[in-house]
Amino acid sequence: MNKDIATPIRTKEILKKYGFSFKKSLGQNFLIDTNILDRIVDHAGVTERTGVIEIGPGIGALTEQLAKRAKQVVAFEIDQRLLPILKDTLSPYDNVTVIHQDVLKADVRTVIEEQFHDCDEIMVVANLPYYVTTPIIMKLLEENLPLKGIVVMLQKEVAERMAADPSSKEYGSLSIAVQFYTEAKTVMTVPKTVFVPQPNVDSAVIRLLLREGPAVDVVNEAFFFQLIKASFAQRRKTLLNNLVNNLPQGKEKKPIIEEVLKEIQIDGKRRGEALSIDEFAALSNGLYKALF
Ligand code: SAM
Numbered sequence: 001m002n003k004d005i006a007t008p009i010r011t012k013e014i015l016k017k018y019g020f021s022f023k024k025s026l027g028q029n030f031l032i033d034t035n036i037l038d039r040i041v042d043h044a045g046v047t048e049r050t051g052v053i054e055i056g057p058g059i060g061a062l063t064e065q066l067a068k069r070a071k072q073v074v075a076f077e078i079d080q081r082l083l084p085i086l087k088d089t090l091s092p093y094d095n096v097t098v099i100h101q102d103v104l105k106a107d108v109r110t111v112i113e114e115q116f117h118d119c120d121e122i123m124v125v126a127n128l129p130y131y132v133t134t135p136i137i138m139k140l141l142e143e144n145l146p147l148k149g150i151v152v153m154l155q156k157e158v159a160e161r162m163a164a165d166p167s168s169k170e171y172g173s174l175s176i177a178v179q180f181y182t183e184a185k186t187v188m189t190v191p192k193t194v195f196v197p198q199p200n201v202d203s204a205v206i207r208l209l210l211r212e213g214p215a216v217d218v219v220n221e222a223f224f225f226q227l228i229k230a231s232f233a234q235r236r237k238t239l240l241n242n243l244v245n246n247l248p249q250g251k252e253k254k255p256i257i258e259e260v261l262k263e264i265q266i267d268g269k270r271r272g273e274a275l276s277i278d279e280f281a282a283l284s285n286g287l288y289k290a291l292f
Contacts, residue, residue: 005089006061008032011196014059018085022197026079027129030058031153033194037065043187043207044125044151046070051112051119055103055126055136055152058082060089062127067093071119074111076103103136108145122146127153130199134158134174137208141181150182150208159186159204166276173232176277177225180215182208216281223292224284231272231280239275240268243287253291260286 003010011032014020022028031037040062046052046069054075057063059082066073073096077086083100090096097115099106116122124140124147133154140150157170163184164170178184188205192198218224230246231239243257244250250257261268264282266275275283 004034004061005059005064006031006034006037008196011059011061014085014089018081020059020081020085023079025131027056027131028058028079029127029130029195029197029199031061031127031194032196034065036188036190036194037062039188040125040127040151040153040205041065041069043205044123044149046123046125049120051116051122053108053112053122053124053126055124056129057086057098058127059085062125063090063096064093066125067096071095072116073097074099074115076101076106078102104132104139108140109143112145121148123148124150124152130155130201137162138177141178141208141210147210149210151187151205153190153203153205156186156189156202156204159206162206162208167274169273171273172235173225173228176228176280178208179277180224182210184208216277217285218281219285219288220292223288224281227284227287228272228280231275235271235273237271238269239266239272242272243268247287256290257287260290 005011011030046066048071050070052066052070052073054063054066054073057075057077063073063075067090075096075098077098077100080100083098086098112122128136137150140147160170161172161174162178163186164175185207186204187207190203190205231242233242233246240257240261244254258268264286266279266283
């Protein structure tokens with residue numbers, strides 16, 4: 001019986017056997033600590049009824065631990081050079097499918113429909129490539145996929161922004177975008193020493209549990225996100241200034257914006273970072289009705 005993939009010795013052996021060299025541009029930092037992997041799988045609540053989507057299996061460190069506990073694992077890997085390695089390292093597991101594709105271009109919905117009909121719930125679990133963390137998470141959320149949740153390793157600083165509360169210095173448009181769809185919590189911080197090569201930034205694991213519906217009722221989702229972007233465009237400016245300067249035709253519409261703020265009792269002198277998601281929803285709905 002082979003040792004787990006995610007041990008320093010076995011990882012070194014596999015890399016040597018295949019003459020594999022890391023590509024920094026693909027965010028390749030592999031995990032070499034089974035303890036950390038176990039904890040990630042615990043936080044994801046993976047059981048024999050769970051279908052798991054993994055992004056970036058690398059040489060299979062996390063995939064292996066998922067395969068041991070999940071019903072089915074489907075992993076998207078962009079790097080062709082890893083395919084023969086994964087075929088070898090994951091050969092003991094018959095519940096894993098590796099798809100050679102950039103996850104950002106993948107039709108994840110169809111993959112779910114085709115691969116997970118025997119599963120009761122679907123989780124995304126991954127040690128994400130850090131250069132594309134936010135686009136990957138936003139793609140998964142915006143496509144409204146039938147997911148229970150997403151438990152992923154990412155840069156600590158990005159995890160903090162995603163899970164931030166109003167008025168904290170990390171709170172911004174990313175916090176609202178993520179919390180619109182999910183309940184977000186940083187569940188672990190992870191030292192650099194458990195990766196090869198070690199990344200330049202600190203890491204954390206975030207758990208995003210999908211809400212049954214969006215956190216707030218908004219009349220027009222696209223306008224809600226446009227408003228959020230405008231409100232945080234220049235963090236040091238007041239809400240009113242940001243709206244006037246960054247909403248389309250904001251300058252001409254200044255009197256209407258002021259009127260709506262007054263009506264819903266939000267002081268335009270506040271900063272965007274002080275508004276809760278409920279306040280943004282009220283502002284978005286009020287402005288949408290008044291402007292369109
Ligand atoms: N899961 C492995 C582990 O924990 O050891 C490797 C994680 S490593 C941080 C990220 C992996 O994502 C690499 O294998 C990389 O080749 C892959 N990757 C990078 N960009 C990707 C993309 N757009 N789509 C799918 N996989 C990607």
